Amino acid sequence: MDLQGIKEGIKVNVYHITKDKKVGMHKHPSHDEIFYCVHGNGFGVLEDSEVYLEHGKAFIVPANTMHALRTDGDLIVSSSLIPLVE
Numbered sequence: 001m002d003l004q005g006i007k008e009g010i011k012v013n014v015y016h017i018t019k020d021k022k023v024g025m026h027k028h029p030s031h032d033e034i035f036y037c038v039h040g041n042g043f044g045v046l047e048d049s050e051v052y053l054e055h056g057k058a059f060i061v062p063a064n065t066m067h068a069l070r071t072d073g074d075l076i077v078s079s080s081l082i083p084l085v086e
Contacts, residue, residue: 009083031081042071
């Protein structure tokens, strides 16, 4: 296992989503994604369900799974893309 490669493959972002911002359904073929709600509330959206997000809650999306985020107000999340390990 290439620990350094895993460390270098992890990507962290912070997103601010408002009711006017549309995040379309998409997927990451080679990464799992973990969203952590930093502020506000909204929903992690999957093809067939939604997960309510509020401060301190997480939303985990397995690789190759269609997903999006939405809110009726204000939502700030941290996103970590984790590479699949073979």
